[in-house]
Amino acid sequence: MLSEQEISGIQTRLVETREDIANAAKKAGRDPKDVTLIAVSKFHPVEALGAAYAAGQRHFGENYIQEALDKQDQLSDLPITWHFIGKLQSNKAKFIPGRFSMVHTIDSGKLAHTLHKRIIAAEAPVQDVLIEVNLGRETQKAGIEEADLSQLAEEIMTLDSLRVRGLMLLPPFTLTPEQRRPLFSRLRELRDMLETRLGQKLPVLSMGMTDDFHEAIAEGASIVRIGTRIFGPRPTKL
Structure with missing residues (x-):
C-alpha cells in the first residue's frame, strides 16, 4: 500500500512532467495538445496507477502481457x-x-x-498498431530494420x-539524449516517406522517454513514454 506521501509525490511529478512536455512543445513551435503522455507503469502497483489517474492521467503503457491484464482487471x-x-511474443498475441x-x-x-488471426478469431475490433524500427541496429533489441520497413508496412496494410x-x-540507452536526436529525426523522415508510399496519413510517432523527451518532441514525437520521472525508481517486481 502506498503512503499518502508517495501518492502525493506521483501526482506532483505528473503535473511537473505535463508542464515540461507543454513547454518543450511550445519551444518547438508545436501545440502541446499534439503530444500525448503515456505513463509507463511497468512493475508499479495499481495504487500508483490510481494516483496518476486521480491526477488526470488516462494513457498507461505496460510491457508484459500478464501484468497488464492483471492491472486491467x-x-x-x-x-x-x-x-x-513491450516486446510481443507470438504466443502472447491471443491476449x-x-x-x-x-x-x-x-x-x-x-x-x-x-x-491478425487472433483478432479475427476473437471477433474483436480493428487493432491500431505501430511498427517498431530498430534505427540503433542493436542486435539484442526488437524492431524492423530500416531497409525492411516499407515491405512490412505494405504487408500489414493487407490485413484488415x-x-x-x-x-x-x-x-x-548508451547514447546521450542529444546523440539520440538524429534517430528521432530519422524516424520522422521515415514516417513521412512511408506516408507518401502508402498514400495515407501516419500521425503517430512514439518516441522519447524520461531523459530524452525534450529532444523527441523537438523532432516531432506525438507520443512520449515516461515512467521513472512520474512513478519514481522502478521496483524489481510487483
Whole structure:
C-alpha cells in the first residue's frame, strides 16, 4: 500500500512532467495538445496507477502481457486507455484483442499475421498498431530494420484487422539524449516517406522517454513514454 506521501509525490511529478512536455512543445513551435503522455507503469502497483489517474492521467503503457491484464482487471472501473509497449511474443498475441488501444511494437510479418488471426478469431475490433524500427541496429533489441520497413508496412496494410498508425523507436540507452536526436529525426523522415508510399496519413510517432523527451518532441514525437520521472525508481517486481 502506498503512503499518502508517495501518492502525493506521483501526482506532483505528473503535473511537473505535463508542464515540461507543454513547454518543450511550445519551444518547438508545436501545440502541446499534439503530444500525448503515456505513463509507463511497468512493475508499479495499481495504487500508483490510481494516483496518476486521480491526477488526470488516462494513457498507461505496460510491457508484459500478464501484468497488464492483471492491472486491467483490478482497474476495470476506470476508463483507462491501455497501450502495449513491450516486446510481443507470438504466443502472447491471443491476449491482445480487445484489451489495448494500441500495440507499439509490431516488427515482423509473422507477428502481424499472428495478431491478425487472433483478432479475427476473437471477433474483436480493428487493432491500431505501430511498427517498431530498430534505427540503433542493436542486435539484442526488437524492431524492423530500416531497409525492411516499407515491405512490412505494405504487408500489414493487407490485413484488415490491423490499422497502421505510425512508427515507434527505442534508441540505444548508451547514447546521450542529444546523440539520440538524429534517430528521432530519422524516424520522422521515415514516417513521412512511408506516408507518401502508402498514400495515407501516419500521425503517430512514439518516441522519447524520461531523459530524452525534450529532444523527441523537438523532432516531432506525438507520443512520449515516461515512467521513472512520474512513478519514481522502478521496483524489481510487483
